Amino acid sequence: xxPKKNPLVDAEDIKSRTVYVLSGLVLVTAFILCLVxxxxxxxxxxxxxxxxxTLEDEEVVEINPNKPPPPPPPPPPQAPPxxxxxxxxxxxxxxxxxxxxxxxADIDIVIEVEEEPEPVVEQIFDVVEENPEFVGGMQxxxxxxxxxxxxxxxxxxxxxxxxxxxxxVVWKDGTIKDVKIVKGVHKxxxxxxxxxxxxxxxxxxxxQRGTAVNARFTLPIKFRIS
Numbered sequence: 305x306x307p308k309k310n311p312l313v314d315a316e317d318i319k320s321r322t323v324y325v326l327s328g329l330v331l332v333t334a335f336i337l338c339l340v341x342x343x344x345x346x347x348x349x350x351x352x353x354x355x356x357x358t359l360e361d362e363e364v365v366e367i368n369p370n371k372p373p374p375p376p377p378p379p380p381p382q383a384p385p386x387x388x389x390x391x392x393x394x395x396x397x398x399x400x401x402x403x404x405x406x407x408x409a410d411i412d413i414v415i416e417v418e419e420e421p422e423p424v425v426e427q428i429f430d431v432v433e434e435n436p437e438f439v440g441g442m443q444x445x446x447x448x449x450x451x452x453x454x455x456x457x458x459x460x461x462x463x464x465x466x467x468x469x470x471x472x473v474v475w476k477d478g479t480i481k482d483v484k485i486v487k488g489v490h491k492x493x494x495x496x497x498x499x500x501x502x503x504x505x506x507x508x509x510x511x512q513r514g515t516a517v518n519a520r521f522t523l524p525i526k527f528r529i530s
Contacts, residue, residue, distance in 0.1 A: 434511040436474035456492035478506030
């Protein structure tokens with residue numbers, strides 16, 4: 305008959321074993337960390353020794369406060385100045401012709417005056433090959449005078465009558481110009497005859513060698529009280 309195992313004893317045995325294992329792991333880990341730190345310290349010491357040896361190799365400059373400072377370096381030699389050639393300026397001014405005006409000399413001032421062209425004088429013929437005439441002939445002229453002449457009342461009351469000769473120029477375009485009395489009777493009759501002639505329409509102009517010209521014409525106008 306096998307003896308029965310005590311569960312409490314087994315639990316304690318397992319617990320103690322676990323503690324041993326963990327303790328071993330802690331010791332191993334600590335040992336490893338110590339090795340690592342030692343390597344770091346060894347490397348740092350080697351680096352410090354290297355830096356010290358470098359500083360020893362460098363030249364040490366001794367500073368003496370009582371020693372005067374070294375003189376400044378001499379200035380660089382200056383280049384010789386360039387020779388500037390000065391050329392004499394030639395007088396290039398052109399000679400100026402001086403004009404002297406004698407103020408006492410006589411000065412002739414000539415003023416040109418444009419002459420106005422003489423007016424063209426139209427030729428007036430007293431006798432032409434073809435006389436000017438009233439449009440429609442002498443019969444139409446008498447009819448015009450009979451309709452347009454107004455016998456002056458003063459001349460009619462005083463019994464003034466007679467023949468008035470009126471002279472005028474029939475221009476080459478047929479217009480009537482330069483009307484005047486060459487032989488009159490009374491100022492009332494003369495004035496009426498002159499008024500009627502000036503109011504006449506254009507005539508047919510006279511002609512000389514087939515060309516219309518200015519021609520004089522004398523017209524007798526008879527005033528009679530019936």
